[in-house]
Amino acid sequence: MKGFARTKRPRQRLFVNARLIDPSTNQDMIGDLLVEKGKIVRTGKDLPRDNLRQKTKIIDCRGKVLSPGLVDARVFIGEPGGEHRETIKSAGKAAAAGGVTTMIMMPDTTPVIDDVALVEFVRQTANEKSRVRVKPTAALSRGLSGTEMTEFGLLKDAGAVAFTDGRKTVSSAMMMRRALTYAGDFDGLIMAATRDESLGSGVMNAGLNATRMGLTGIPREAEIIPLERDLRLVNMTGGRYHASTLSTSDSVDAVAVAKDKGLDVSAGVAVANLALNDNDIGSYRTFFRVSPPLRGEDDRRAMIEGVRNGTLDLICSNHDPQDVDTKRHPFAEAADGAVGLETLLAASLRLYHSNDVPLMRVLHCLSTAPARRLGIEGGSLEPGSPADLILFDPDEPWVLSEDELHSRSKNTPFESGRFQGRVLKTFVGGRTVFSRKS
Amino acid sequence: MTRSKHPSPKQETQAPAFQKKPFQLKHLLGIEGLSPQDITFLLDRADEMVAISRQTEKKRHLLSGRTQINLFFENSTRTQSSFEIAGKRLGMDVVNMDVQTSSVKKGETLMDTALTLNAMQPDLLVVRHHAAGAAELLAQKMGCSVINAGDGAHEHPTQALLDALTIRRQKGQIEGLTVAVCGDIAHSRVARSNIHLLNAMGAQVRVIAPSTLLPSGIEDLGVTAYRSMEKGLPGCDVIMMLRLQVERMAGAFVPSFREYYRFFGLNAARVALANDDAIVMHPAPMNRGVEIASDIADGVQSVIFEQVEMGVAVRMAVMESLQIPAEEIFA
Numbered sequence: 001m002k003g004f005a006r007t008k009r010p011r012q013r014l015f016v017n018a019r020l021i022d023p024s025t026n027q028d029m030i031g032d033l034l035v036e037k038g039k040i041v042r043t044g045k046d047l048p049r050d051n052l053r054q055k056t057k058i059i060d061c062r063g064k065v066l067s068p069g070l071v072d073a074r075v076f077i078g079e080p081g082g083e084h085r086e087t088i089k090s091a092g093k094a095a096a097a098g099g100v101t102t103m104i105m106m107p108d109t110t111p112v113i114d115d116v117a118l119v120e121f122v123r124q125t126a127n128e129k130s131r132v133r134v135k136p137t138a139a140l141s142r143g144l145s146g147t148e149m150t151e152f153g154l155l156k157d158a159g160a161v162a163f164t165d166g167r168k169t170v171s172s173a174m175m176m177r178r179a180l181t182y183a184g185d186f187d188g189l190i191m192a193a194t195r196d197e198s199l200g201s202g203v204m205n206a207g208l209n210a211t212r213m214g215l216t217g218i219p220r221e222a223e224i225i226p227l228e229r230d231l232r233l234v235n236m237t238g239g240r241y242h243a244s245t246l247s248t249s250d251s252v253d254a255v256a257v258a259k260d261k262g263l264d265v266s267a268g269v270a271v272a273n274l275a276l277n278d279n280d281i282g283s284y285r286t287f288f289r290v291s292p293p294l295r296g297e298d299d300r301r302a303m304i305e306g307v308r309n310g311t312l313d314l315i316c317s318n319h320d321p322q323d324v325d326t327k328r329h330p331f332a333e334a335a336d337g338a339v340g341l342e343t344l345l346a347a348s349l350r351l352y353h354s355n356d357v358p359l360m361r362v363l364h365c366l367s368t369a370p371a372r373r374l375g376i377e378g379g380s381l382e383p384g385s386p387a388d389l390i391l392f393d394p395d396e397p398w399v400l401s402e403d404e405l406h407s408r409s410k411n412t413p414f415e416s417g418r419f420q421g422r423v424l425k426t427f428v429g430g431r432t433v434f435s436r437k438s
Numbered sequence: 439m440t441r442s443k444h445p446s447p448k449q450e451t452q453a454p455a456f457q458k459k460p461f462q463l464k465h466l467l468g469i470e471g472l473s474p475q476d477i478t479f480l481l482d483r484a485d486e487m488v489a490i491s492r493q494t495e496k497k498r499h500l501l502s503g504r505t506q507i508n509l510f511f512e513n514s515t516r517t518q519s520s521f522e523i524a525g526k527r528l529g530m531d532v533v534n535m536d537v538q539t540s541s542v543k544k545g546e547t548l549m550d551t552a553l554t555l556n557a558m559q560p561d562l563l564v565v566r567h568h569a570a571g572a573a574e575l576l577a578q579k580m581g582c583s584v585i586n587a588g589d590g591a592h593e594h595p596t597q598a599l600l601d602a603l604t605i606r607r608q609k610g611q612i613e614g615l616t617v618a619v620c621g622d623i624a625h626s627r628v629a630r631s632n633i634h635l636l637n638a639m640g641a642q643v644r645v646i647a648p649s650t651l652l653p654s655g656i657e658d659l660g661v662t663a664y665r666s667m668e669k670g671l672p673g674c675d676v677i678m679m680l681r682l683q684v685e686r687m688a689g690a691f692v693p694s695f696r697e698y699y700r701f702f703g704l705n706a707a708r709v710a711l712a713n714d715d716a717i718v719m720h721p722a723p724m725n726r727g728v729e730i731a732s733d734i735a736d737g738v739q740s741v742i743f744e745q746v747e748m749g750v751a752v753r754m755a756v757m758e759s760l761q762i763p764a765e766e767i768f769a
Contacts, residue, residue, distance in 0.1 A: 209655075
């Protein structure tokens, strides 16, 4: 349990001398923050200390940033069925180390989370084993088959925060239409990764690199065509829709048009598509095989601009642990996916350090925006919010070493990556769930 | 970085500043990244190997005592035989791993196969695999030299070298020639290796194929793409045909054999569009009547069987160069 300090929750905690950044109110100030019974009760400059309880723990933040914990809108976990890749417990450790206080868990497990009992299993396991909050999503179709709807109403009551077929794209337009229509009755959010099954059957971004390496390409249109279809269906049905992981400039444009029309649409981007491009694959390095694929530099720039101007609402890790048995293969035969919980903040901060996106905006995309879109608590320092917090130094330089990852799988594309900005402490409900040994 | 004490004859004609370090690769995984000097060095050595192979006593003991393993995940009797003969002519003990009946069929991963073979202490591994990058993956795990005998649609470096040797012996040099590579560019490792090699050696490369068989970004590799034989062939010194795999013909990329042959098959009329002394090449096996007419394959301009001979010589040269430091080759 190196690096962790699980403590009993003190009734009161006072964070002093912190740089409080609250993306939910757009405030950035030096001040104090008082936590009581797991909730934030006050923030402000020089909070009075005379009427504190005796056992109140005072934490001197030394001017580092204290902001809402990250809400990661797309996390794949191996449990149940693939525990050798990741368990809810190991994902929770990784999340805590990365400053993620709420994981939105994808339903692609074995069995698929498409039933009330499985949603309950995840919630219960998470309560017992995970250091951070886990919010399950439920499958949109039974067994991710793409043909038969799941029980949206019951699943939502059980605690599913959204409906998605995870890695799979719903290929039937009629199925998507029905799902959007029916989920609307329950105010349910449909989340989708769009990758046309036949057009997108390749293994990396289509283009010069794929041609040179003799690999089959995934054209950008494989993402854009089903996305545009879905957006038209949202227009038709009035449903709520979130495009999970976009990777091309045309996708951003399509979302911008849909938003202009007033559709209830949001969009996310995986941090890999902001930090890396298809040159990084180098000589068939399978840890860079992800879905959506790493695109060219023009698309990467367009995604950053989308984050900056607000067309893209949120940044997710797209955490997808894969073991050597699925990754240590020739590129074309390896599985998609990369771990990302522990590098989400640091990789996102690259946008801030490169002067592309303000720090406030980056943190908004990582906490406030996903919490609001999924209708869950968190992502705010407002009084009454849960004390899910991260203390981090936005400038501390560090180099990622695979050995230091808490995730059970080590398939990171950022091995030996140089970062600036590191989580020092993570709190969930006022309790310390991670504390970095200095 | 040691400089060659014994530059090859070709290098003597170049300016001294150009004198390169000797060929010092451990593996041959692709043509991309090889310098013109490396390529010239290999072709010069291969010329000598041709002479050796034409003698009655063909056996050399340069590499005697060393072990070569041929690991072919795709069937290719002729390429495997060519590597086997080349290895034996240099004195190596050659083992052909029969992948079809081995543990690979039982689900062993490529990496485990590599580690198993590595434990047998081979000196040279020749690998063909259906996945691009497989040879490179093996090279990372093997302690010995690896020769890529074709990995997916990526590279087939010895094929490009034997094509280059054939062209050089026919035309005297490669620089300045116009070469048309015709057929299934999208799925062809032979095309990619040849494009890299011919560009490195200063030839003008054209590719001719229906658009469905041209991969995106191909022109960025330094070629001019044509969608018709009639437009692409005039002015060519070399016509290099590629094999079209039968399973790609049935409607997926082109509608039918006869339609393909009608528009992209090489016949006498099309050969006549190229320069009078153009040579016709094909990596074999050929689909006569699909991509090439029989009378052209057997005609005076065809060098298809010379290519096969050059294949053995080039593979001998590559094996020698990977195993023995360049300084010693000339010692």
